[in-house]
Amino acid sequence: MSPPTGIKAQRRPLAWIFALCPAVLFLFAEVMGETVSLPEILLSSPYAFQGDIVLLKVRAEKGEIPKLTWLEKDVPMVALGEGNWCGFLGIDLKFAPGTYPLKISTTPSGREKSVEIPIKSKDYGERRLTLPREMVELDEVALKRVRKEAAAMNSVLKRTFAEPSWRGPFLPPLDGELSGAFGRRNFINGEVRSPHSGVDLKANRGVPVKAMNHGKVVLTSDQFFSGLSVVIDHGGGIHSMYFHLEKILVQEEKQVTKGEVIGQVGSTGRSTGPHLHLGVRVNGARVDPLRLIDLSKELE
Secondary structure, three states, rough: OOOOOHHHOOOOOOOOOEOOHHHHHHHHHHHHHHOOOOOOEEEEOOEEEEEEEEEEEOOOOOOOOOEEEEEEEHHHHEEEEOOOOEEEOOOOOOOOOEEEEEEEEEOOOOOOOEEEEEOOOOOOOEEEEEEOHHHHOHHHHHHHHHHHHHHHHHHHHOOOOOOOOOOOOOOOOOOEEEOOOOOEEEEEEEEEEOOOOOOEOOOOOOOOOOOOOOOOEEEEEEOOOEEEEEEEOOOOEEEEEEEEEEEEEOOOEEOOOOOOEEEEEEEOOOOOOOOOEEEEEEEEEEHHHHHHHHHHHHHH
């Protein structure tokens, strides 16, 4: 499947960083056949922006299991074999800039190390929408519904399967033009609203929407804002969300495979035309779905 228009433009080269020892010394030791102190963490970037994702690769002794902690949360890792592991860090769209430690320990040896990761601010721009008054100024009945739906969504996103079920690259759910970029500040009818926490992919009504990776359907619902919606838990703290569908073709609790059709593009909920709103959460952080697709290509 070819990526949606706009994905390639957002790709930035991966400059793998050997976070726990200088790269030159590391490579010199490899060439000279010297033993490198394990575990080692390789980062896809030495820093990250708000709303960004960092791909981690860890090398540990065979038989050892690495445990990584970021912002007081465990970072689930996937075993690649031969002592190699990988996982993702998610930095929320509104996360405070600064420098934060990533800690690693291994069992059974008990070795511990840490690395500081700078988080930088980013201005994603803004977008202005004009919508019918009844879709913006909610009456008491609609407001009650919205609050109930938001609570259900947040409850689902707070729960996850500890064991990652995703494997390899995350796929684009469809081949569509990028019509709404991630992170933009929203102004609806001139008033400030929540920033755009996903991406909008323009496509014709009825176009199949596919699961980005293996996982379990944990929510199917018809919501006031997002219309017909599907949420997939990929395990390891990663959720993908598919909004404004015309039809939902899966049921809650169903296991889905990467690339399986889960619905059709529509314009349900608060929508101005057929498109897919795609959202991704990594350990609860609102992150750019296109970065996840892009970075995960390194796992092919």
